[in-house]
Amino acid sequence: MEVQTLIGLEVHAELATKSKMFCSCSTEFGAEPNTHCCPICTGMPGVLPMPNKKAIEYAVKAGLALNCDISEFSKMDRKNYYYPDLPKAYQISQYDLPLCVGGYVDIETEEGPKRIRIRRVHMEEDAGKLLHEGWGNNSLVDYNRAGVPLIEIVTEPDMNSPAEAGAFLDKLKAILQYIEVSDCKMEEGSLRCDVNINARASDKSMATAITEMKNLNSFKAAVKAMEYEEKRHREALLEGDPTVHETRRWDDARGVTVAMRGKEEAHDYRYFPEPDLVPIALDKSYIESIKESLPELPDQRYQRFISQYGLPQYDAEILTSSKYLADYFEQCMTIYDNAKTVSNWLMGDVLRALNENGKDPSDIPFPPAYLVDLIKYVDDGTISISIAKKVFDEMFANGTDPGAIIKEQGLVQISDEGELLEIIRQVIQENAPSVADYKAGKKKALGYLVGQAMKLTKGKANPQLLNKLLERELN
Amino acid sequence: MRIKPEEVDYIAALSRLVLSEQEKNIYARHLSEILEHAERLSELDTDDVEPTAHVLSLKNIFRDDEVKPSLERDILLSNAPEVENGCFKVPRIVE
Ligand SMILES: [Zn+2]
Numbered sequence: 291m292e293v294q295t296l297i298g299l300e301v302h303a304e305l306a307t308k309s310k311m312f313c314s315c316s317t318e319f320g321a322e323p324n325t326h327c328c329p330i331c332t333g334m335p336g337v338l339p340m341p342n343k344k345a346i347e348y349a350v351k352a353g354l355a356l357n358c359d360i361s362e363f364s365k366m367d368r369k370n371y372y373y374p375d376l377p378k379a380y381q382i383s384q385y386d387l388p389l390c391v392g393g394y395v396d397i398e399t400e401e402g403p404k405r406i407r408i409r410r411v412h413m414e415e416d417a418g419k420l421l422h423e424g425w426g427n428n429s430l431v432d433y434n435r436a437g438v439p440l441i442e443i444v445t446e447p448d449m450n451s452p453a454e455a456g457a458f459l460d461k462l463k464a465i466l467q468y469i470e471v472s473d474c475k476m477e478e479g480s481l482r483c484d485v486n487i488n489a490r491a492s493d494k495s496m497a498t499a500i501t502e503m504k505n506l507n508s509f510k511a512a513v514k515a516m517e518y519e520e521k522r523h524r525e526a527l528l529e530g531d532p533t534v535h536e537t538r539r540w541d542d543a544r545g546v547t548v549a550m551r552g553k554e555e556a557h558d559y560r561y562f563p564e565p566d567l568v569p570i571a572l573d574k575s576y577i578e579s580i581k582e583s584l585p586e587l588p589d590q591r592y593q594r595f596i597s598q599y600g601l602p603q604y605d606a607e608i609l610t611s612s613k614y615l616a617d618y619f620e621q622c623m624t625i626y627d628n629a630k631t632v633s634n635w636l637m638g639d640v641l642r643a644l645n646e647n648g649k650d651p652s653d654i655p656f657p658p659a660y661l662v663d664l665i666k667y668v669d670d671g672t673i674s675i676s677i678a679k680k681v682f683d684e685m686f687a688n689g690t691d692p693g694a695i696i697k698e699q700g701l702v703q704i705s706d707e708g709e710l711l712e713i714i715r716q717v718i719q720e721n722a723p724s725v726a727d728y729k730a731g732k733k734k735a736l737g738y739l740v741g742q743a744m745k746l747t748k749g750k751a752n753p754q755l756l757n758k759l760l761e762r763e764l765n
Numbered sequence: 766m767r768i769k770p771e772e773v774d775y776i777a778a779l780s781r782l783v784l785s786e787q788e789k790n791i792y793a794r795h796l797s798e799i800l801e802h803a804e805r806l807s808e809l810d811t812d813d814v815e816p817t818a819h820v821l822s823l824k825n826i827f828r829d830d831e832v833k834p835s836l837e838r839d840i841l842l843s844n845a846p847e848v849e850n851g852c853f854k855v856p857r858i859v860e
Pocket residue numbers: 310313314315326327328329330331332437835
């Protein structure tokens with residue numbers, strides 16, 4: 291039996307407004323608990339919420355960037371449920387008339403490009419934060435986040451593997467960053483993802499019951515959770531094991547998903563129109579003006595990087611996957627003209643160092659001009675490429691300017707023939723057996739001798755010149 | 766009656782209310798009467814009427830994205846049943 295995995299995603303992104311969705315409290319992250327709260331966002335009786343114009347604009351912008359139709363008539367609804375992170379015992383959300391409907395995102399897969407359909411994008415308010423650990427039989431509640439504007443992006447179940455879902459999430463994050471409606475900081479909870487996953491026979495004769503996984507707070511965790519569930523569902527389908535529609539929690543430490551226990555399952559949100567908020571009716575010219583304000587999006591920038599800079603597709607794909615990385619690249623290109631060299635540094639050492647330190651391209655600790663300086667020092671022979679890698683590590687650790695590092699540590703490359711010859715003669719004298727090996731035809735011995743010379747110069751010898759002179763001296 | 770006591774039970778559970786048998790019967794009757802009253806609307810022909818999104822004819826009431834001072838935390842927490850570390854303290858709720 292041919293089996294297909296079906297994955298649909300619901301992604302919540304906090305919008306980067308200064309104030310909350312329905313009140314004027316600050317949305318700033320990291321404040322003391324419960325200091326960004328007022329009667330409106332803590333659900334006191336008798337208050338009147340008023341929507342933030344900027345949040346509507348950002349949501350429309352996101353909808354347009356995701357190729358959605360923007361509704362000309364939309365309204366807010368109450369989603370009722372009882373939980374301590376929700377001070378009103380309902381969340382203001384959108385039910386039957388969401389702000390944006392029917393878009394898509396194109397992703398790259400192993401089988402080529404693929405279109406993932408977006409069912410809807412709607413607005414809602416965030417809930418508070420519960421602190422469970424360390425309070426015995428109690429939990430603590432911080433309502434600073436309650437009322438922060440969110441968009442929820444709901445896809446169709448168009449992704450057929452965790453890798454495709456991962457590619458979708460990366461692309462979505464890039465788009466939201468490009469249009470600057472969300473800072474997408476997963477570690478601060480500005481981007482969270484719910485997964486719906488099941489398996490189905492390709493002829494649609496059988497399927498497993500859908501598993502929901504909520505609030506996965508990193509893409510890495512989301513992909514790992516999906517890989518685990520994909521395997522579980524496929525096995526259940528092939529073995530004919532019964533499955534139930536359930537919510538499962540990803541246990542990152544153990545690398546497994548666990549079924550959430552029972553009675554909370556029966557959600558009955560009893561949506562009804564929010565009587566405190568009047569409908570939203572956006573006119574065509576407003577929507578059109580936001581459409582015109584959209585910046586270049588990742589797909590367009592990818593095409594431009596190929597045509598304008600002559601970059602390979604792979605390079606363009608990686609560089610444009612992050613707005614910050616693409617911006618950094620283009621700032622380098624305003625003062626330097628070899629695109630491929632800059633791209634190699636960014637895709638190689640820069641991304642490696644960022645990954646090793648768990649950082650984002652927005653965290654590169656030195657300005658583009660420093661990277662270009664480093665490249666120029668290699669170009670003009672001041673330092674060798676291997677020394678440049680060391681200088682880079684120093685720049686990354688301390689944000690220092692490469693010229694200062696080279697000067698302070700005396701790293702300037704030795705390209706003086708006389709100086710190199712002196713070192714070569716010393717090496718030949720001290721390594722008679724290797725010299726004999728070389729003369730006996732063992733060409734490998736040359737590498738050893740080069741290494742010895744490099745050691746004596748602390749890696750500063752000009753490698754091409756050293757090789758040339760050494761061979762000449764030996765023959 | 767349209768609403769049975771079991772349905773009152775279910776609605777009460779969603780709202781975390783504990784009701785006596787007597788109260789369940791009373792609310793079943795009240796809720797039924799409300800529904801029956803609203804049911805009268807179905808006698809009207811509403812085929813050509815747009816669903817009402819709001820009783821007011823207003824639309825697009827927005828505010829600018831400006832931060833204003835929030836409430837003093839002590840005032841905010843003054844009605845909390847219990848307070849710890851500047852937070853509302855509630856019975857532990859974890860899966
Ligand atoms: Zn507030």
